[in-house]
Amino acid sequence: MGHDAAMEVGDSLQVYVDGDSSRYQASLRQGEMSPGQTIVSFRPGMDKLDAITSASEKFYAGRGLVYTWRDGRRVDTSHLHLREWLGCIRDGGTPSCSIAKAFATTITCHMATRSYREQRRVTWDKEAERIV
Structure with a gap:
C-alpha cells in the first residue's frame, strides 16, 4: 500500500x-x-x-x-x-517528440517548480546538466 x-x-x-x-x-x-x-x-x-x-x-x-x-x-x-x-x-x-525535446521540456518544468519553491531565480548549467 x-x-x-x-x-x-x-x-x-x-x-x-x-x-x-x-x-x-x-x-x-x-x-x-x-x-x-x-x-x-x-x-x-x-x-x-x-x-x-x-x-x-x-x-x-x-x-x-x-x-x-x-x-x-x-x-x-x-x-x-x-x-x-x-x-x-x-x-x-x-x-x-524526441527524447531531447522531452528532456528540455521536463527540465523547464522542474526549474519552474524549484524556483517557485525556493523563491529564487534558477539557471541551467548546460555543461554539468543540472539546475543551479
Missing part, C-alpha cells in the same frame, strides 16, 4: 486512490474522487487502452483535460500522446 495510491498487479494492473492520500486530498474532500476509485487500469491483450476508455478517462474528463480546440472545433486529445507513445513502443516507431 502506497501513500497516495495502491497498485494491484495480477492478470491486470490497477491503481486505486488511497483514502489518506495527500496528493488527492482536495479531490477526495470535494467528492471528485473516492477512496478505492480506479485511476489507472491496464489489461494485457485489450485492443483499447484503459487510460483512454475507462477510469482514467473519467478522471481526466471530469477536470476538462480531455478536449482542446483546433480550427474552431473541439478535439478529443486523450489518445494523442499516450496512443502515439505506446504505438511506438509496440511497433518500434519514433514519437513526434
Whole structure:
C-alpha cells in the first residue's frame, strides 16, 4: 500500500486512490474522487487502452483535460500522446517528440517548480546538466 495510491498487479494492473492520500486530498474532500476509485487500469491483450476508455478517462474528463480546440472545433486529445507513445513502443516507431525535446521540456518544468519553491531565480548549467 502506497501513500497516495495502491497498485494491484495480477492478470491486470490497477491503481486505486488511497483514502489518506495527500496528493488527492482536495479531490477526495470535494467528492471528485473516492477512496478505492480506479485511476489507472491496464489489461494485457485489450485492443483499447484503459487510460483512454475507462477510469482514467473519467478522471481526466471530469477536470476538462480531455478536449482542446483546433480550427474552431473541439478535439478529443486523450489518445494523442499516450496512443502515439505506446504505438511506438509496440511497433518500434519514433514519437513526434524526441527524447531531447522531452528532456528540455521536463527540465523547464522542474526549474519552474524549484524556483517557485525556493523563491529564487534558477539557471541551467548546460555543461554539468543540472539546475543551479
